[in-house]
Amino acid sequence: MPLTIEKKCIEKGVKLTDQRKIIAKVMSESNDHPNVDELYNRVSKIDSKISIATVYRTVKLFEESGILAKHDFKGGKARYEELNEGHHDHLIDVKTGEIIEFVDNEIEELQKKVAEKYGYELVDHKLELYGVKKKS
Amino acid sequence: MPLTIEKKCIEKGVKLTDQRKIIAKVMSESNDHPNVDELYNRVSKIDSKISIATVYRTVKLFEESGILAKHDFKGGKARYEELNEGHHDHLIDVKTGEIIEFVDNEIEELQKKVAEKYGYELVDHKLELYGVKKKS
DNA sequence: GTAGATGCAAAGTATTTGCGACAAG
DNA sequence: CTTGTCGCAAATACTTTGCATCTAC
Numbered sequence A, B: 001m002p003l004t005i006e007k008k009c010i011e012k013g014v015k016l017t018d019q020r021k022i023i024a025k026v027m028s029e030s031n032d033h034p035n036v037d038e039l040y041n042r043v044s045k046i047d048s049k050i051s052i053a054t055v056y057r058t059v060k061l062f063e064e065s066g067i068l069a070k071h072d073f074k075g076g077k078a079r080y081e082e083l084n085e086g087h088h089d090h091l092i093d094v095k096t097g098e099i100i101e102f103v104d105n106e107i108e109e110l111q112k113k114v115a116e117k118y119g120y121e122l123v124d125h126k127l128e129l130y131g132v133k134k135k136s
Numbered sequence C: 001g002t003a004g005a006t007g008c009a010a011a012g013t014a015t016t017t018g019c020g021a022c023a024a025g
Numbered sequence D: 001c002t003t004g005t006c007g008c009a010a011a012t013a014c015t016t017t018g019c020a021t022c023t024a025c
Helices: A004-012 A018-029 A036-046 A053-065 A103-116 B005-010 B018-029 B036-046 B052-064 B105-117
Strands: A066-072 A079-082 A088-094 A100-103 A120-133 B066-071 B079-082 B087-091 B100-101 B120-133
Touching: A004 A018, A004 B087, A018 A036, A018 A053, A018 A079, A036 A053, A053 A066, A066 B105, A103 A120, A103 B105, A103 B120, A120 B105, B018 B036, B018 B052, B018 B079, B036 B052, B052 B066, B052 B079, B105 B120
Parallel strands: A088 A120, B087 B120
Antiparallel strands: A066 A079, A088 A100, A120 B120, B066 B079, B087 B100
16 A cells, blocks of 8 residues: 555655655654654665755645645744644643644634634644643 | 833843843834844834844843743744733734734633643643635 | 943854756656 | 756855953943
């Protein structure tokens, strides 16, 4: 079975180069939210000739094609993750940087309502919670 | 009556230089969310000798002192606004870039609950809604 | 008087781009 | 074949910093 990302590329008419296949594979297998540097490192282990410029170009392309989601969490570098059906938001441990994904439909609904209240249709949103682990 | 920002500086033991007073004044009078460039332009009209390095240093200092809030909305540059009692989130018009401030206590409460559910104490959060204006 | 602030220009980061060589459809 | 991609290095955009000078307290 081909990777979901590859399937999406074909659907969107995105040319499937070797480099893109590798980046797709690495992203599919990543359960975290790598930034471009991290992604570049992982990709380099498979093909050391891939340049970081290609990684930047590819994540941008994948983002525009709805294949990856880009996040600008606090701390500078953009982070990416594969975009699946299930939308989710993030809870970030401010001490360790650990990222927990969560879904809360109640909040989602309320967001739509807020946008509507101001005469807007919600097209996107970003919700990040920053917390510290409680003892015990 | 002195500016709220100046009062806060004194409370926090932040030295009140002429440059900081000007930046404080400009931010107090701004009803939008200027980025550093915009702020620098406004500040330059009052004192053309202020350097952009000072503006960067000052907004960072003010942010750390709880005087300004920094936002990394989509589109690269960080934007700042004065931090008052009333916390609020942002609804951003994706076509015009217009920013609407809103408060929704129900969402705030749910956020706390979500964090607790995962064993975290919420210390900060970011909620941005992106929308398009509805016809009618 | 002294610790801390400023201006300037140089240095960092993160990301983008021009260009000739190359590969997918 | 032809259009789009790649690798490289140079360029850009935003932000930070070293240092000598200056200023608030």
